[in-house]
Each structure stands twice: as C-alpha cells, then as structure tokens.
Amino acid sequence: MFNVNKEKCIGCSQCVKDCPVSDISLVDNKAEINNERCFKCGHCIAICPVEAVSTDDYNMEEVIPYDKAKFTVDAENLLNFIKFRRSVRRFKNKEVEKEKIEKIVTEIYRGTKVNFEKKAKTQIAQIVKNGWDKLPICMAKTQYSFSDNPNALGAPENFEITIREVVPKFGAGFIVALTGDVMTMPGLPKRPAALNMDVAADGTAIGLF
Ligand code: SF4
Ligand code: SF4
Numbered sequence: 001m002f003n004v005n006k007e008k009c010i011g012c013s014q015c016v017k018d019c020p021v022s023d024i025s026l027v028d029n030k031a032e033i034n035n036e037r038c039f040k041c042g043h044c045i046a047i048c049p050v051e052a053v054s055t056d057d058y059n060m061e062e063v064i065p066y067d068k069a070k071f072t073v074d075a076e077n078l079l080n081f082i083k084f085r086r087s088v089r090r091f092k093n094k095e096v097e098k099e100k101i102e103k104i105v106t107e108i109y110r111g112t113k114v115n116f117e118k119k120a121k122t123q124i125a126q127i128v129k130n131g132w133d134k135l136p137i138c139m140a141k142t143q144y145s146f147s148d149n150p151n152a153l154g155a156p157e158n159f160e161i162t163i164r165e166v167v168p169k170f171g172a173g174f175i176v177a178l179t180g181d182v183m184t185m186p187g188l189p190k191r192p193a194a195l196n197m198d199v200a201a202d203g204t205a206i207g208l209f
Helices: 014-018 043-047 075-084 097-108 118-129
Strands: 002-004 024-027 030-033 053-055 113-116 137-140 160-169 174-179
Touching (some): 002 030, 014 043, 043 053, 097 113, 097 118, 097 137, 097 160, 097 174, 113 118
Parallel strands (some): 113 160, 137 174
Antiparallel strands (some): 024 030, 160 174
16 A cells, blocks of 8 residues: 655645556645555655655665665665665656557558557557556567568568557556567466476476476
8 A cells, every 4th residue: 555644745746647547636735545556666655755655565664765876786775776766757648558559650660550459459448447548558579570570571661560469567667569479478388398397206306407
C-alpha cells in the first residue's frame, strides 16, 4: 500500500500528475492514493517535495535520501538504490496504444499498416479501461528486419506488421507489443531441459549438461 501523510501534504499535485496509472487524486487539496490500479512504481514517493508519501511494502526508515556526491551503486546499497532512485516521468494524457504502435511502425520502421489480431484488440481495450495507456510501448520484434518477417532482411518498405498480443510489464513500466512469431525471454524450448533432470537412487544428479 502507498499512503499519503495528510499533515505533510501541501497539495502541490506533483504525484497526481506523475502517477502513470492515474491512481492518485486531490481531495480537499490533499493527495489520496486509491491503491487500486497502483503497480508500485514508487514515482509518487520520488517526486513528493515534502516526503509525504510512503509505502508499507518496505521499511521507509531504511531508505537513505539520494545524495549525488556520496552515492555509489555497490552491493551494500544496491537495494536502497532500487528503492529510492526512481526516475520521474511526465506523461501526456493523449495517445492510446493503437496510435502509439501505428506511429512506431509507419514513422520509424517505414511500414504502411498495422494489423491488430483479435486478442491484441481485447487486451488494448482492457489496458485503456484500466488507465494503463499512458505507459510507454516496447516493441518485441525480430532483430533481422524492421518488419515482423525475419526473412525480409534489413529495412524493407511497404510492409504490414501484425500485433498479436499487447502485454503490460509493470515491473519495467511499459507495455510490450508482440509482433509476428517473436519469442520473448526466457525463450524456453518446447520441452524444458528440467523435465530430463532427476536424482538417481544413489544420489547422482542426472540430465544435467
Ligand atoms: S506507486 Fe506509482 S502507480 Fe502507485 S500510486 Fe505511486 S505513482 Fe501511482
Ligand atoms: S507530491 Fe506530495 S505534497 Fe504534492 S500532492 Fe503529492 S503527496 Fe501532496
């Protein structure tokens, strides 16, 4: 849960503007976090100028304020770094997923059209409904071509791209659009190697390579 200390809050609305899923509102000039769509990005903590926002997901007292002069990312303070060193982004409440994807395909890849499969359309509708459509888009695509066809090597023109799925990745803070037959990490084979591993009666591990 993310919470606002009403006594500290000065109603500047910075957190309201920065929340990527619009889960914060100002009520009587104080911020209120609904904790409904929140995916714990921590932006509201990072942006608040009076340290009014906190979370009970970890001990806030262990979080050392960021000091550029002293701060290094070593093993001891890596966790603190992850908790505290949040970027601050400004999202414009304008574009929805389909428009963003079409812009990438036509203006960057030089394709002519984007075809959205039924599953992708349903997922986009859900994303917009949940207010996640302000997140940036990450295109998952073959590395061999600007199109979604690995055989059309390099930078072909006048091609169409098919989006088969659109999946939110909240940890990373973006929406992944899966094109063509691309496989994303970890890219397990059809039969995972773990299925061939076992321990023999004498305690010897088998199936390792
Ligand atoms: S943690 Fe992120 S998603 Fe949750 S309320 Fe704060 S800014 Fe919004
Ligand atoms: S950023 Fe901090 S002070 Fe400003 S509205 Fe949000 S909680 Fe209140």
